[in-house]
Amino acid sequence: MAENNIVVIGGSFAGHSLANALAHKLPATHRILLVEQNEFTAHLPGVVRGLVEPGWEERNLTAPTRQETVFKAGTRHRVLAPVRVLELLEGRVLLDTEFEGSTEVPFGKCIVATGSSQRSPLRPEPGATRAEYADALRLEQAGFGKATHVLVVGGGAVGVEVAGELTTHYPSVQVTIVHGRSRLLETGEQVPFGTQMAPQPDTDGVHTPYAYPFVPESVSERVDAQLRARGVEVILNDRVRFPSSEEHTGAVVNGEVDPPAWDGREGLLPGMRAVTLASGQTVHADCVFGGSGAWPNSSLVSAVDPTALVGGYVAVDPNFRILSSAPALKDVYALGDVANTGGRKTAGQAVGEARHLAMVLLSHLACEAQGRPPAAKAYAPGFLQSILVPIGEGRGGPGDGIGAGSVDLGWLGVWRAPEWLLRWFAKDYFCSQHFVARFQGEVGVKDL
Ligand SMILES: Cc1cc2nc3c(=O)[nH]c(=O)nc-3n(C[C@H](O)[C@H](O)[C@H](O)COP(=O)(O)OP(=O)(O)OC[C@H]3O[C@@H](n4cnc5c(N)ncnc54)[C@H](O)[C@@H]3O)c2cc1C
Structure with missing residues (x-):
């Protein structure tokens, strides 16, 4: 049995959806081992409200990742x-906890669905x-509840949505967004629609660079106008300067700096602080929220083969196999x-990729059982320009x-x-639909 383990690392949108898509279709000779470092997963799209609205952390924003919430009783x-x-070792993974008497677990196939890292609580620690x-x-x-001016x-989408939630729940709080690009929601290196976005075969040793799909300008413009109408100050083409400890800014009043210079910390500050931007402009705020910074x-993968990364992402072929000749990969x-799978880095895209990879794995296993080289349909990311950015309810x-x-x-x-679609999404960010529905085990997770 051991060599027929399908080890899935990461139990969030990508890993858990893959396990769901495979659970009833895998040949009886194989079993899934879904390995997740936390005892739960969070519905990240809903976190923007969980950061702002008291009580949201008690709702279906998180759910326990357990045998009985993920799989039906009696499963292998x-x-x-x-x-x-x-x-990752050759044909094995090393765990921090023993499983079936060993911390080294052999696999027939291993899937890396380890996602991104981001400061807590944007993502769980x-x-x-x-x-x-x-x-x-x-x-x-x-x-946020104590702040009077939030910077x-x-x-990007997270910053805009948090600003929207703040203006919904705390209408008297002044909110300023500082964004380094010429329009809201524009992040990273965007490519025009129509550019090849799917992963490419590694024929020449050069991996396809990752490029973020284009966000339609009209979406940025509408969100910008709506936030400004709520009194949000939007500063574009500028950046917050993270100060070194000896730097001082602010107007000097009677020999004192007023307000004192911001020291670079995020969250609620001890009082009003002067935050300096790259342009020299200052913004006064008593709370600073950083919405970016996912990597x-x-x-x-890089510990095994640093050349298997492109721009920090794991380079894969159109069947999501890691492009590396290292035995451990x-x-x-x-x-x-x-992964450098192409397309937007979203929950929806991760779920779509999981469905595709399930089909690929079943096909590869069937080919191997028949002694044929593995083959499957190439992945093509769909719905590249779909994006929903609510600004609260x-x-x-x-x-x-x-x-x-x-x-x-x-x-x-x-x-x-x-508008009905945005209102539907803004109601609970699909927590009660997509997130709860993902847990298909013996025990439902609603209000667990
Ligand atoms: C605040 C916020 C709001 C968002 N809003 C939206 C939205 O509105 N719509 C949308 O479509 N997308 C949204 N996204 C993006 C979306 O959440 C991500 O694209 C999605 O989570 C990617 O899923 P993933 O499974 O690839 O990675 P992740 O969700 O990052 O999951 C990776 C999992 O792997 C686990 N893991 C990592 N390393 C190990 C290890 N060594 N061993 C075991 N387990 C490990 C982690 O604990 C984690 O559970 C948002 C993201 C954030 C942070």
């Missing part, structure tokens, strides 16, 4: 959580308990936020916006997201 598949994969994560969210909520550093969690695949006043988005219907074109 196993959940290993909280268990961390420490190393590795090893954190569900209760500790709820406490981290409460701390953030308490900070949001970075106007691919690819160290398991043979039969190892990667998907989701950690809405304040209900005349002319108040709800956010913006676009729906990419392939050859039918890219359409403005209808």
Whole structure:
């Protein structure tokens, strides 16, 4: 049995969806071992409200990753959580906890779905308990609850959505967004629609660089106008300067600096502080929120073969196999936020990739059983220009916006997201639909 383990590392959107897609279709000779370092997973799209609105941490924003919540009773598949994969070895993974009498677990196939790292509580801290994560969210909520002027550093989707939540729940709080690009939501190196976004075969030893799909300008413009209408100050083409300890800014009043210079810390500050931007402009704030700063969690792969990364992402072929000749990366695949799979780095895309990889793995296993070289359909990321960016549930006043988005219907074109769709998403960020539904085990997770 041992060599027929399909080890999936990471139990969030990519890994858990892959386990669901494979659980009932794998040949009886194989079993899934879903390894997740935390005892729970979080519905990250809903975290933007969990950061702001007290009580949200108690809702279906998190769910326990356990044998009985993931798989049906009597299954041969196993959940290993909280268990961390420490190393990829040739045909084995090294765990921080013994499983079936050993910390080294052999695999026939291994899938790296380790996602991104980001400061807590934007993403749970590795090893954190569900209760500790709820406490981290409460701390953030308490900070916002006491603030009078919040500076949001970075106007990507998370920064914009948090600004929207703040203006919904704390209408009297002044919010400023500082964004380094010429329009909100524009992040990283974006490529025009139509550019080849799927991973390419590694024919010449050069991996396809990762490029973020284009966010339609109309979406940025609508969100910008709606936030400004709520009184949000939006500063574009500028950056917050993180000060060194000896730097001082601010106006000198009677020999004192007033307000004192910001020392670079995030969260609720001890009082009003002067934050200096690259342009020299200062913003006064008593709370600083950083919404950016996610990086691919690819160290398991780079520790084996640093050349298997491109721009920090794990380089994969169109069947999501890792592009490396290192023996420890043979039969190892990667998907989701950690991999250079092309397309947007979103929950929706991770789930789509999981469905595709399930089909690939079943096909590869069938080929191997028949003694044929593995073959499967190449992946093509879909719906590249779809994006939904709500700005809270809405304040209900005349002319108040709800956010913006676009729906990419392939050859039918890219359409403005209808208001009902944004309202539906903004209601609970699909926690009660997509997140709860992902847990298909013996025990449902609703309000566990
Ligand atoms: C605040 C926020 C809001 C977002 N909003 C949206 C949105 O509105 N819509 C949308 O589509 N996307 C949104 N995203 C992006 C989306 O959440 C990610 O694209 C998605 O989580 C990627 O899924 P993943 O499974 O690849 O990675 P992750 O969700 O990062 O999961 C990786 C998992 O691997 C585990 N892991 C890592 N290393 C190990 C190890 N060594 N051993 C065992 N386990 C390990 C981690 O604990 C984690 O559970 C948002 C993200 C954030 C942070």
